[in-house]
Structure formats: C-alpha cells, structure tokens
Amino acid sequence: GNKRTPLVAGNWKMHKTPAEAGNFVKLLRESVDQQGGSVEVIVCPPFPALAAVASKLAGSEIGWGAQNMHWEAKGAFTGEVSAPMLQAMGCHYVILGHSERRGHFGENDEVIRKKLTAAITCGLRPIFCLGEDLATREAGQAVEHCRKQLRAGLEGLELNQPLALVVAYEPIWAIGTGKTATAEDAVEVISALRQEIADMYGEEFASIMRILYGGSVSPESISSFMKEEMIDGVLVGGASLDIDKFTAIIQTT
C-alpha cells in the first residue's frame, strides 16, 4: 500500500432535507467512529443541510463539505454562497468542477480555476473533479483531456500543502450510469494526473496529494479500485445516499 490515507467522499447532490441528513450522519457516525481512523470519511450535503450535519458531526472523525461555491468573497451575486461563508461555518471541503456543474450550469475551466483559487485561499480543501466524456474516451483522448483539465484548473495556483487539494477522476460516462471505469483505465488516467502534479508541484507533493476515482462506485466495485496503490479513495454519488451501501464501501476501503 501507499502512505496516503484513503478518502471516501459522499456527494449527495440535490438530495436529503436537514432532518434526513442529520439522521443519516448519526447512523454513519455510529458505524465509522468504531472503525478507528484508517480511512477518512466525508459527506457533502446540499447547502440547507450543512448546519444540521455540522452539528451532528461535532467531535466526530467524519468531515463534511459543500458541493459548490462562488469565487468572490461577497457581493451582488443573488443565490450564491462564498468560500468565507463556508469556512466560517467550519466547512472542511468543497466539490469543484463536478461534471454536473460543468454540463448543466456552464462552468468552464476558467470558472473552475477561479473557484479553486478562492477555496484554497480561504483554507477550504477542494475536491477538484475532472474527466472525459464517452466520445473523448472512444477517440483515445481520455488521458490528454484530463491532463488539460487539470492544468487549466490549477494554472497560476501556488500550492505548498499537498493535503489541501484532492483531485477526483470522474469519467462522465460512468457517473450515475451504473458503468464503472475498469481499475486499469482509472489507474492509467490517475498515474498521468499524478505525473502532471509532480511536474507542477514536485515529486514529494505528488506522492502525498490524493487522487480519487468516481463514477458508479458500489459495494461490489469498491475493492477493485482500492487494491490499486495509485487510487487514494473514491467520490461516491448514488451509493452515498444509502447508509448500508455507504458504510459497506467505507468498510471495504
């Protein structure tokens, strides 16, 4: 195995009320706090449920994050939430660059770069998502596409704390489809991303920074990814909404 602590992150997307979220993390806590620290676990609820989750997780090893934020600290941006607001409520992580944000809300590399910079500056740890669509994979361009997204998102960003950033390789064709990448394909992309990180921030940094796989991870598929030394955990969508599935994934990580 490698020296990086595996991370299991749940992306709840637009699911769960504050009460449902609070009940879920209460159960999650009972299961994870017993397991004792070999895996880092976080959940990323919708904004209205963050406070309930924060309060139920006080004193727990389990962390939590947001699913989005604006790049400005404050201002006339109706409907938006900023990094300092999240930081002030004790938020640890923020998902940025998710393919649903890119696809449904027009977020491009430049927007994602601004958000990554704002999050890091504020002390939030981004989970920076990237990945290719099916046509790009079939054209043999997956690795190059992901390298480009990585470089574009991190351009000009100074980083000296490798645990302050998490990258998640999420092939779009695998998200919410029940199809996973093979562990071999995930390792190919993740190895290329780690090399890119080494070129930008140095070998030592790249050996500590975590890179996750995401896309239809289930209790059945988790072990195929976690047996790979190159893969440092998973970003889980659908299966993270179900306490039995999510705890099974955590226990197998």
Ligand code: PEP
């Ligand atoms: C995700 O939303 O990041 C994700 C990987 O979703 P799912 O596990 O449902 O494919």
